Amino acid sequence: MGHHTNLLSYRRRLFQPSPAGDRKLISIYHSRPLFSVNSNLFCLIDESMWGIIRQNVGVTGGLSSQGLGNHMMRLRPVASAMRSYSSATKEMTVRDALNSALDEEMAADPNVFVMGEEVGEYQGAYKITKGLLDKYGPERVVDTPITEAGFAGIGVGAAYHGLRPVIEFMTFNFSMQAIDHVINSAAKSNYMSAGQINVPIVFRGPNGPAAGVGAQHSQCYGAWYGSVPGLKVLVPYSSEDARGLLKAAIRDPDPVVFLENELLYGESFPVSAEALDSSFCLPIGKAKIEREGKDITITAFSKMVGYALKAAEILEKDGINAEVINLRSIRPLDRATINASVRKTNRLVTVEEGFPQHGIGAEICASVVEDSFGYLDAPVERIAGADVPTPYAANLERMAFPQIEDIVRAAKRACYRSVPMSATA
Amino acid sequence: MTLARRSSGFLKPLSTACSSSFLHRRPYSTDDTTTITVETSVPFTGHNCEPPSRSVDTNPKELMTFFTDMALMRRMEIAADSLYKSKLIRGFCHLYDGQEAVSIGMEAAITKKDCIITAYRDHCLFLGRGGTLLESFAELMGRTAGCSNGKGGSMHFYKKEACFYGGHGIVGAQVPLGCGLAFAQKYRKEGHVTFTMYGDGAANQGQLFEALNMAALWDLPAILVCENNHYGMGTAEWRAAKSPAYYKRGDYVPGLKVDGMDAFAVKQACKFAKEHVLKNGPIILEMDTYRYHGHSMSDPGSTYRTRDEISGVRQERDPIERIRKLILAHDLATEKELKDIEKQARKEVDEAIVKAKESPMPDEPELFTNVYRKGFGVESFGADRKELRTTLP
Numbered sequence: 148m149g150h151h152t153n154l155l156s157y158r159r160r161l162f163q164p165s166p167a168g169d170r171k172l173i174s175i176y177h178s179r180p181l182f183s184v185n186s187n188l189f190c191l192i193d194e195s196m197w198g199i200i201r202q203n204v205g206v207t208g209g210l211s212s213q214g215l216g217n218h219m220m221r222l223r224p225v226a227s228a229m230r231s232y233s234s235a236t237k238e239m240t241v242r243d244a245l246n247s248a249l250d251e252e253m254a255a256d257p258n259v260f261v262m263g264e265e266v267g268e269y270q271g272a273y274k275i276t277k278g279l280l281d282k283y284g285p286e287r288v289v290d291t292p293i294t295e296a297g298f299a300g301i302g303v304g305a306a307y308h309g310l311r312p313v314i315e316f317m318t319f320n321f322s323m324q325a326i327d328h329v330i331n332s333a334a335k336s337n338y339m340s341a342g343q344i345n346v347p348i349v350f351r352g353p354n355g356p357a358a359g360v361g362a363q364h365s366q367c368y369g370a371w372y373g374s375v376p377g378l379k380v381l382v383p384y385s386s387e388d389a390r391g392l393l394k395a396a397i398r399d400p401d402p403v404v405f406l407e408n409e410l411l412y413g414e415s416f417p418v419s420a421e422a423l424d425s426s427f428c429l430p431i432g433k434a435k436i437e438r439e440g441k442d443i444t445i446t447a448f449s450k451m452v453g454y455a456l457k458a459a460e461i462l463e464k465d466g467i468n469a470e471v472i473n474l475r476s477i478r479p480l481d482r483a484t485i486n487a488s489v490r491k492t493n494r495l496v497t498v499e500e501g502f503p504q505h506g507i508g509a510e511i512c513a514s515v516v517e518d519s520f521g522y523l524d525a526p527v528e529r530i531a532g533a534d535v536p537t538p539y540a541a542n543l544e545r546m547a548f549p550q551i552e553d554i555v556r557a558a559k560r561a562c563y564r565s566v567p568m569s570a571t572a
Numbered sequence: 573m574t575l576a577r578r579s580s581g582f583l584k585p586l587s588t589a590c591s592s593s594f595l596h597r598r599p600y601s602t603d604d605t606t607t608i609t610v611e612t613s614v615p616f617t618g619h620n621c622e623p624p625s626r627s628v629d630t631n632p633k634e635l636m637t638f639f640t641d642m643a644l645m646r647r648m649e650i651a652a653d654s655l656y657k658s659k660l661i662r663g664f665c666h667l668y669d670g671q672e673a674v675s676i677g678m679e680a681a682i683t684k685k686d687c688i689i690t691a692y693r694d695h696c697l698f699l700g701r702g703g704t705l706l707e708s709f710a711e712l713m714g715r716t717a718g719c720s721n722g723k724g725g726s727m728h729f730y731k732k733e734a735c736f737y738g739g740h741g742i743v744g745a746q747v748p749l750g751c752g753l754a755f756a757q758k759y760r761k762e763g764h765v766t767f768t769m770y771g772d773g774a775a776n777q778g779q780l781f782e783a784l785n786m787a788a789l790w791d792l793p794a795i796l797v798c799e800n801n802h803y804g805m806g807t808a809e810w811r812a813a814k815s816p817a818y819y820k821r822g823d824y825v826p827g828l829k830v831d832g833m834d835a836f837a838v839k840q841a842c843k844f845a846k847e848h849v850l851k852n853g854p855i856i857l858e859m860d861t862y863r864y865h866g867h868s869m870s871d872p873g874s875t876y877r878t879r880d881e882i883s884g885v886r887q888e889r890d891p892i893e894r895i896r897k898l899i900l901a902h903d904l905a906t907e908k909e910l911k912d913i914e915k916q917a918r919k920e921v922d923e924a925i926v927k928a929k930e931s932p933m934p935d936e937p938e939l940f941t942n943v944y945r946k947g948f949g950v951e952s953f954g955a956d957r958k959e960l961r962t963t964l965p
Contacts, residue, residue, distance in 0.1 A: 297782025304752015341721035400945035
């Protein structure tokens with residue numbers, strides 16, 4: 148098993164259900180060829196390593212078949228990289244990407260410190276800050292009591308006096324306890340002081356739903372923070388996003404709200420050599436076109452980017468060529484990229500997990516209507532979380548958040564193709 | 573009110589009626605640094621700590637500076653009152669007259685590298701930190717010469733180079749922020765301290781106790797100063813707090829109760845506190861003070877307290893009067909000279925107001941400046957985004 152054609156035939160086998168059932172199949176999908184830079188050696192992770200690989204899969208609740216399908220997608224870029232193996236791509240989980248970004252920025256600037264609940268001795272509630280306490284000591288990795296208003300305020304005060312805090316909220320649901328400091332003490336200070344007091348702080352943590360965590364632990368705060376002038380709001384999807392945007396956020400002289408996603412922490416993505424460099428940074432305020440298309444634009448952020456990409460694959464089979472935009476930044480919102488895409492495709496579906504009223508999709512729709520009205524061939528479609536507090540029961544929770552079929556259906560509606568087309572050639 | 577009982581023996585207290593000493597009196601000088609010892613009006617009360625001595629060292633220069641500076645502050649606040657009534661100041665205006673001794677005494681004990689942060693009653697603290705009258709009045713009137721270019725207003729005065737961090741409108745928010753300043757000072761091993769000021773109304777805020785817990789846990793050099801003027805807006809302290817002994821509210825954190833109308837008591841307490849926190853972590857200072865005006869300009873200040881009470885405090889405890897009596901008792905200046913100083917203060921304030929009125933309102937593009945320190949060419953919009961749209965620098 149050492150060359151291209153064998154690998155392809157192996158891949159064909161992967162897509163057939165294994166008699167042992169789905170879980171075995173999932174593990175295979177996560178086995179990716181490892182490349183070494185200097186040789187032609189391909190080696191597939193064999194079955195004895197499945198146990199290790201399974202740990203990389205999201206630990207909560209197991210994967211649904213959509214998640215499974217989602218990962219089927221990622222074999223494609225890997226395959227193309229195989230052909231040009233000299234530009235070796237490494238795999239990295241989002242968790243490791245965030246951890247390495249924090250590590251590098253703390254090493255580069257002694258003013259950067261991390262503060263939050265369980266960030267130190269516990270190694271991070273989600274292990275994002277693992278190893279940092281040992282490396283940098285308790286003065287720079289500060290465990291706090293469960294007092295969000297207090298430590299968020301302390302973080303902002305430290306930023307006033309020139310330090311660069313990274314404040315972790317265990318989830319952004321808890322940021323509501325401290326939201327006055329994020330908005331009134333951090334976001335508005337540079338303006339109110341006419342530039343005297345800037346606040347180089349990052350508030351980071353998981354945002355939006357996880358799996359089965361209930362109503363008080365599942366809200367998305369993108370729309371809330373995204374409406375505040377003076378804040379920057381970033382929403383990484385892949386590991387490269389996580390690294391580049393977190394480094395940019397820490398270096399930024401303004402307050403940044405960094406919305407991660409718990410279920411993405413364990414997902415692996417390929418990262419380029421450039422992204423692994425310690426000076427790597429992504430621009431704030433620029434969206435990324437994850438998949439180019441010409442029939443319809445789908446905007447998404449965070450975990451929904453993966454769903455949108457999967458939906459695009461399904462739409463492709465029906466002859467709809469979708470362009471998927473990974474927003475990366477809610478504030479500033481990259482209206483230019485979104486509008487340019489809609490002017491090309493003439494149709495738009497916005498996807499988000501948050502509550503629908505006054506959501507991100509509403510703002511994108513308004514922006515497109517204002518700037519590109521003449522280019523729209525169909526009304527803008529919004530896919531969002533259901534307009535209810537999040538239920539616990541698994542079937543109801545599934546209904547409460549966008550699924551891939553919701554995105555597909557909305558895209559077809561926007562293309563006036565509600566009835567499935569008969570198969571083309 | 574006690575006058576100086578002990579002195580270095582150099583100068584003896586004189587009664588104000590005495591005129592025979594006229595020939596021996598020197599004209600007042602602002603350079604004299606001979607030590608004079610004064611006693612605070614009342615002894616300090618300590619909680620979990622040994623209170624400092626009532627005897628405070630000062631000198632004629634400091635006494636005269638106290639008088640001059642407080643007279644200026646008093647004059648500024650009264651002028652702001654008139655400006656507000658003539659609608660040149662809009663929105664909020666919270667006046668500090670009566671509480672000047674807290675600012676003056678504190679400044680005498682600390683340096684400009686120690687940080688101060690307070691809430692919205694910040695005009696005099698700004699002046700104490702080195703702010704000018706022009707910056708103050710211009711900001712109140714919303715002009716570009718203001719310390720925040722007219723974009724902040726009464727509640728948002730800042731002077732970062734003097735470590736004055738505002739100027740905050742949300743009651744209680746400044747306390748965690750102040751503990752954060754102290755955190756940064758400790759992180760950087762600066763050897764300086766932060767004075768975090770709040771009122772009796774804010775003293776019940778949960779975030780204060782959250783921040784105090786962390787400050788105590790991590791030994792931050794944070795001094796929490798409760799300016800207890802006995803009324804949180806219209807609510808008297810006994811109606812708001814089960815325990816109005818604010819200096820004791822820190823529980824495990826030591827506290828000191830101070831006569832906030834006595835500039836020397838404040839000075840002594842702040843000096844004591846600064847030494848304490850650099851070794852032992854946070855301390856609470858409760859300044860027993862009083863505001864003559866209402867909570868803000870929209871509050872007459874007499875619906876929840878009697879006019880007798882207000883005038884009583886003015887007669888018995890006014891901070892400027894105390895210094896005047898001390899100066900006269902030590903024969904450092906005549907009554908006329910002191911009156912001249914007050915006239916001079918009035919003149920300076922009037923001149924500053926004239927200049928502030930000449931300063932223009934901010935240019936319209938200023939609407940969009942300073943949203944970010946680094947804007948990345950981000951777009952921003954006016955009320956009608958088709959009409960007013962710009963790129964942030």
